[in-house]
Amino acid sequence: MYIVIAGAGRLGRLLAERLKEDKHQVCIIERANFLCNELAENLKDVLIVQGDATNPEVLKEAKIEKADVLAATTSSDEDNIIICNLAKELFKIKRTVSRVNDPKHMLLYKHMNVDVPVDSTSIIARIIEEEASFSDVMSLLSIKRGRLSLVRVDIPKDSPIVDKRLKDIKLPPNSVLISIIREAEIIIPSGSTKILADDDVIAVTLIDNEKQLIKALIGGV
Secondary structure, eight states: OEEEEEOOSHHHHHHHHHHHHTTOEEEEEESOHHHHHHHHHHOTTOEEEESOTTSHHHHHHTTGGGOSEEEEOOSOHHHHHHHHHHHHHTTOOSEEEEEOSSGGGHHHHHHTTOSEEEOHHHHHHHHHHHHHHOTTEEEEEEETTTTEEEEEEEOOTTOTTTTOBGGGOOOOTTEEEEEEEETTEEEOOOTTOBOOTTOEEEEEEEGGGHHHHHHHHHSOO
16 A cells, blocks of 8 residues: 655654555655654655645645555644545545544544544553453454444453354344454454454454443453
8 A cells, every 4th residue: 555644753653664564655744854864764665755744735745646545643633634634635535544632632533534533542541441440351443433443352261252163152233353363373263263262352343332242252341
């Protein structure tokens, strides 16, 4: 994929490094000249565009019209929303992802049709709360404007699904088990896949069904 990242702060740089390692084509847009020079020295095979990503001409220079995804990672919510809006409305980019700096602005991101607004503050808060209550479950991400929840569940030895095949496990409506992490192995499950104790299960469900899903996987919660 071709991915444009607006903002070369720590998050933007780490994201670019990860995507480059995964063999994606990456472009970074950054205002600061010194950061662009630093990126040019340290990130080879990454297109670097100096300029303001809220400017459509700068987005054109980044070949935004060819992008599969636009990720806005600046420290300004106003800029991130403008950048995502320009990408979708002016350049018809199908997928926009954005950092949310202030959780109070989450509704504005959703109103402006940012596909995946990532509120790290709320995610961290939820992790802390959930780890304090039961350490074997973690909500990883809310997607599709908050309608779906991606969760990780560590399957305990006394789970009702241990040693059962996936086809024999009753999950809540609109819930899908998408992967199993077993020691160092990642398993894409089929109906005949058996769930073992200490498996890490990644699943997607409707946000309203999250508690039902957790109960189905680990028992009474």
